Amino acid sequence: MQNPLCKPWEHTLSRRQLLGSALAGSAALGASTIGPHSLLSPAIADEVKKKHKQVLFVWIDGGMSQLESWDPKPNTLFGGPFRAIPTSVPGIHISELMPKTAKQMHHLAVIRSVCTKDNSHSAGVARIQRGDPKNRGVTYPFFGSAVAKLLGAGDSGLPPYVWIKPGSSGFIHTDAGFLGPKYGCIAFGDGKPPENLPLNAEITPEIDEERNELRKLANAKYAEGRRKQVGDAQGYVYDVARTLMKRQDLFDTSKFDPKDIERYGTHEFGRHMLQGRKMLEAGVTFVKVNSYGWDTHGDNFNGHLSLMPRFDQAFAAMIEDLAERGMLEHTLVITMSEFGRTPRINGHIGRDHWPEAWSVAMAGTGLNRGICVGKTNDVGTYVDGDEHDIGHLFHTWYSALGIDSKKTEYDNMGQPLPLAHDEMHAVKELLS
Amino acid sequence: MPVLVCCRSLAIGLVICCSAIVAAQDSLHQRIDAAIEAAAGGELAAPADDSEFVRRIYLDLAGRIPTRDEAAAFIDDKDEGKRTKLIDKLLASDDHVRRLEQVLHVMLTERLGDHEEWRKWLRESVKSNKHWDVFVRELLNPDADNEATRGSALFLSKRLESYGQNPVDVPALVRDVGRLLLGVDVQCAQCHDHLFIDEYKQEHYHGMFAYISQVGLRTDVKYPAVVEKPLLKKVEFMSVFVKEPKTVGPKLPGLEEVSLPTFEKGQEWEVAPDPKTKKPGKVKFSALKNLSEQLPVPTNSLFKKNIANRLWWLMMGRGQVHPLDLMHSANPASHPALLELLADELAGHEFDMRWLLRELALTKTYQRSTLANFETDKVPLHSYRVALEKPLSSEQLLQSMLQATGMASTVTEAKPLTELQAKFDKAFALPAREPEVEHAPSVRAALFLLNDPSVIGWLKPQGDNLAARLDKLTDGNAFADELYLSILTRQPSAEEKKAVADYLTKHADNRPEAIRTLAWSLLASNEFGINH
Numbered sequence: 001m002q003n004p005l006c007k008p009w010e011h012t013l014s015r016r017q018l019l020g021s022a023l024a025g026s027a028a029l030g031a032s033t034i035g036p037h038s039l040l041s042p043a044i045a046d047e048v049k050k051k052h053k054q055v056l057f058v059w060i061d062g063g064m065s066q067l068e069s070w071d072p073k074p075n076t077l078f079g080g081p082f083r084a085i086p087t088s089v090p091g092i093h094i095s096e097l098m099p100k101t102a103k104q105m106h107h108l109a110v111i112r113s114v115c116t117k118d119n120s121h122s123a124g125v126a127r128i129q130r131g132d133p134k135n136r137g138v139t140y141p142f143f144g145s146a147v148a149k150l151l152g153a154g155d156s157g158l159p160p161y162v163w164i165k166p167g168s169s170g171f172i173h174t175d176a177g178f179l180g181p182k183y184g185c186i187a188f189g190d191g192k193p194p195e196n197l198p199l200n201a202e203i204t205p206e207i208d209e210e211r212n213e214l215r216k217l218a219n220a221k222y223a224e225g226r227r228k229q230v231g232d233a234q235g236y237v238y239d240v241a242r243t244l245m246k247r248q249d250l251f252d253t254s255k256f257d258p259k260d261i262e263r264y265g266t267h268e269f270g271r272h273m274l275q276g277r278k279m280l281e282a283g284v285t286f287v288k289v290n291s292y293g294w295d296t297h298g299d300n301f302n303g304h305l306s307l308m309p310r311f312d313q314a315f316a317a318m319i320e321d322l323a324e325r326g327m328l329e330h331t332l333v334i335t336m337s338e339f340g341r342t343p344r345i346n347g348h349i350g351r352d353h354w355p356e357a358w359s360v361a362m363a364g365t366g367l368n369r370g371i372c373v374g375k376t377n378d379v380g381t382y383v384d385g386d387e388h389d390i391g392h393l394f395h396t397w398y399s400a401l402g403i404d405s406k407k408t409e410y411d412n413m414g415q416p417l418p419l420a421h422d423e424m425h426a427v428k429e430l431l432s
Numbered sequence: 433m434p435v436l437v438c439c440r441s442l443a444i445g446l447v448i449c450c451s452a453i454v455a456a457q458d459s460l461h462q463r464i465d466a467a468i469e470a471a472a473g474g475e476l477a478a479p480a481d482d483s484e485f486v487r488r489i490y491l492d493l494a495g496r497i498p499t500r501d502e503a504a505a506f507i508d509d510k511d512e513g514k515r516t517k518l519i520d521k522l523l524a525s526d527d528h529v530r531r532l533e534q535v536l537h538v539m540l541t542e543r544l545g546d547h548e549e550w551r552k553w554l555r556e557s558v559k560s561n562k563h564w565d566v567f568v569r570e571l572l573n574p575d576a577d578n579e580a581t582r583g584s585a586l587f588l589s590k591r592l593e594s595y596g597q598n599p600v601d602v603p604a605l606v607r608d609v610g611r612l613l614l615g616v617d618v619q620c621a622q623c624h625d626h627l628f629i630d631e632y633k634q635e636h637y638h639g640m641f642a643y644i645s646q647v648g649l650r651t652d653v654k655y656p657a658v659v660e661k662p663l664l665k666k667v668e669f670m671s672v673f674v675k676e677p678k679t680v681g682p683k684l685p686g687l688e689e690v691s692l693p694t695f696e697k698g699q700e701w702e703v704a705p706d707p708k709t710k711k712p713g714k715v716k717f718s719a720l721k722n723l724s725e726q727l728p729v730p731t732n733s734l735f736k737k738n739i740a741n742r743l744w745w746l747m748m749g750r751g752q753v754h755p756l757d758l759m760h761s762a763n764p765a766s767h768p769a770l771l772e773l774l775a776d777e778l779a780g781h782e783f784d785m786r787w788l789l790r791e792l793a794l795t796k797t798y799q800r801s802t803l804a805n806f807e808t809d810k811v812p813l814h815s816y817r818v819a820l821e822k823p824l825s826s827e828q829l830l831q832s833m834l835q836a837t838g839m840a841s842t843v844t845e846a847k848p849l850t851e852l853q854a855k856f857d858k859a860f861a862l863p864a865r866e867p868e869v870e871h872a873p874s875v876r877a878a879l880f881l882l883n884d885p886s887v888i889g890w891l892k893p894q895g896d897n898l899a900a901r902l903d904k905l906t907d908g909n910a911f912a913d914e915l916y917l918s919i920l921t922r923q924p925s926a927e928e929k930k931a932v933a934d935y936l937t938k939h940a941d942n943r944p945e946a947i948r949t950l951a952w953s954l955l956a957s958n959e960f961g962i963n964h
């Protein structure tokens with residue numbers, strides 16, 4: 001039973017056209033020779049190209065171990081107890097803790113040569129998500145706020161930057177840095193709707209329309225001759241609130257397909273990823289999904305043994321669904337932590353923080369598929385070859401989204417600011 | 433609209449223009465205006481009209497909008513000195529006590545928590561116009577034996593509680609003492625000299641840490657209280673960049689280090705702690721007492737600049753130094769000499785905050801309009817050429833909404849008020865630890881006004897509330913006047929009158945609902961939710 005929501009792409013192309021060609025083309029996929037629109041006939045490919053670009057950002061908070069995931073080193077000094085397994089791309093092996101993801105490898109682009117600066121959580125999370133550009137005395141936006149600003153909200157009427165996370169809900173305006181509160185993040189704690197979402201019982205939809213027309217009229221008069229920023233931001237949150245009121249179905253898990261719930265997993269991360277897919281289908285520009293609890297300073301292997309299967313299940317289901325729906329054509333998927341974990345296994349059989357050499361996995365628009373870029377040395381301690389900092393990744397992601405991060409600049413009240421670290425550049429091997 | 437009376441200082445009957453040399457005997461508000469105008473670099477907005485002014489000054493000094501009668505009385509008053517009279521009246525009002533209590537509470541606790549003894553101490557301090565230096569002395573060295581003032585300990589005690597499995601975050605307490613009382617954020621100088629701010633040294637952090645390192649939370653009593661252990665040696669620290677061990681005793685940025693007395697073992701206590709009764713002891717050398725004597729003094733430039741800057745922010749909508757807790761040479765004040773002047777004058781008036789609030793309220797700078805007939809978006813915020821809009825705090829919103837809907841006399845009991853305030857805080861306030869100095873409009877707040885039953889319920893006719901009063905007014909003009917004066921503190925324009933009349937005609941079959949809809953749309957408007 002498909003859910004009754006209409007998909008954003010159904011307005012422009014039929015689902016069957018997409019699925020038909022996608023299924024036909026997905027049988028035997030090679031490695032990196034696949035172009036971005038190879039699954040689609042030229043006419044439809046043009047349609048897809050015009051699609052509003054979207055981002056799914058899967059944040060693994062605390063630090064996923066690269067050695068137990070994307071860059072296993074079995075039978076080496078620091079390799080730990082888990083094996084490496086083959087994937088759907090010949091020659092690429094990942095940890096045996098990711099059997100389902102291994103089957104989706106032909107959609108993925110993994111980089112194993114990430115080398116960043118910060119090994120503390122508190123500074124690291126913000127530093128990574130803000131792209132760690134050169135300090136110019138301003139607070140840079142999180143990637144989500146930046147994408148919300150650069151790509152806009154599309155025509156979904158939904159907020160451009162949504163975060164599905166465990167814990168509390170809220171509007172996190174600080175994510176936006178100098179872009180201003182409008183580009184903050186709307187967080188749905190445990191995927192639950194915010195409070196006061198249903199229309200007040202005493203107010204009919206007609207009266208609701210009227211009272212808001214009157215409110216806007218009053219605001220228009222107030223705005224004449226005054227600064228725009230304050231009034232605009234206040235007006236904007238009403239627009240978002242009212243759109244959410246109309247889209248309560250996004251939160252109604254009773255309408256979700258039971259088969260989907262089964263595939264993604266009934267655990268928290270699975271539920272949140274499925275909700276993330278719903279948000280992407282509804283047209284939200286940037287969807288962030290969080291998984292917490294990866295800081296395995298002690299008992300790293302049992303920790304990953306329990307954490308990885310949940311990640312593997314939901315992430316693989318997501319990639320499979322986005323690919324099947326043709327959404328990878330216009331959606332960039334990124335999954336990462338604030339750093340990797342030390343090859344050295346400490347006295348508590350744990351792994352500590354390691355920004356020196358770790359991995360990030362990606363998929364979707366603008367990227368090559370079924371490839372691995374960069375490598376670490378035989379024992380996984382350091383990068384072997386070119387190191388890539390978060391600045392390089394930011395340039396790569398902007399390029400993949402069709403934004404020239406070398407030419408485009410922010411205008412911060414007259415102060416021109418680069419989108420990403422100005423001495424870094426996109427990782428060409430990742431880009432299609 | 434009433435003709436605007438330009439308010440001048442009563443002491444001097446001439447307008448001072450930018451180029452005039454300001455005599456030292458001029459009062460502070462004139463010197464403020466001279467400094468702002470001299471640096472303006474462009475056209476100034478006109479003075480705020482009576483409606484704008486009366487709403488603004490009530491919100492800032494009384495924490496609520498004026499009632500329609502208070503507003504009408506002020507607008508109709510023909511006295512040239514009426515603005516000064518109103519400022520003085522409000523500063524002496526009970527509303528002002530509540531307002532300043534709320535401001536200090538939010539500023540000092542950053543919504544980490546609350547306690548009735550803390551509130552009592554705040555309220556009594558504001559009521560007796562306790563000067564800021566005395567206030568801070570009690571804040572930093574709370575006296576658990578003095579029932580009247582012991583609530584002041586909450587500032588320290590709330591930050592010494594542990595949350596879940598986390599250890600007590602003493603560095604955060606040190607940081608907050610610096611941020612809130614000195615305007616410097618030494619957090620990044622914990623492990624090394626600050627990377628971007630040359631004058632924030634690692635020694636600053638650890639010197640402040642030394643004062644506070646021995647303070648702990650008292651759990652043997654029900655009120656906020658802290659206990660101090662003897663400070664026997666200097667704090668040792670080492671930069672992560674330069675592996676060279678250093679030590680520092682209690683020391684404030686820019687001031688002398690306190691030399692630690694030495695005691696024979698066992699002689700450190702004036703009253704030794706009693707392990708049987710769990711009664712904490714009293715130390716002979718109290719670092720906190722030293723801190724409370726050395727920090728809030730007129731010679732401490734950071735101390736006086738910080739409070740001057742925060743009171744300026746409160747009235748003008750932006751700090752002279754902004755953000756408020758980043759005072760350093762690379763982030764100078766917008767008008768450095770003016771901030772020095774404010775700080776020195778305040779110290780010269782023995783840190784009488786009410787005196788400075790009055791002087792700020794008297795300035796033309798404060799009394800300028802937020803409206804201008806030139807392009808306002810390009811005008812730098814820190815030029816004060818156009819007055820700045822300020823978001824209403826959740827406390828101001830609750831009081832103002834009760835006032836506007838005519839429910840203030842109905843909801844007077846402490847308990848429902850507290851519950852309502854908690855509800856409003858949840859919808860409008862920022863989360864704990866986030867300083868409320870900027871606009872942060874939220875979807876949560878919009879949804880609260882759109883759908884929560886409390887505000888919508890106040891718009892039903894009951895007793896003598898706004899909806900009931902409006903229901904009785906059959907004359908269209910009188911209706912619109914009542915509606916706009918009660919909610920927006922101004923007369924409606926001809927256009928607005930017509931819109932109101934049209935809407936009422938269209939919904940003649942359900943007049944109470946039409947009234948509710950009209951009133952709600954003004955309550956939810958930016959003109960209501962922003963102090964302009």
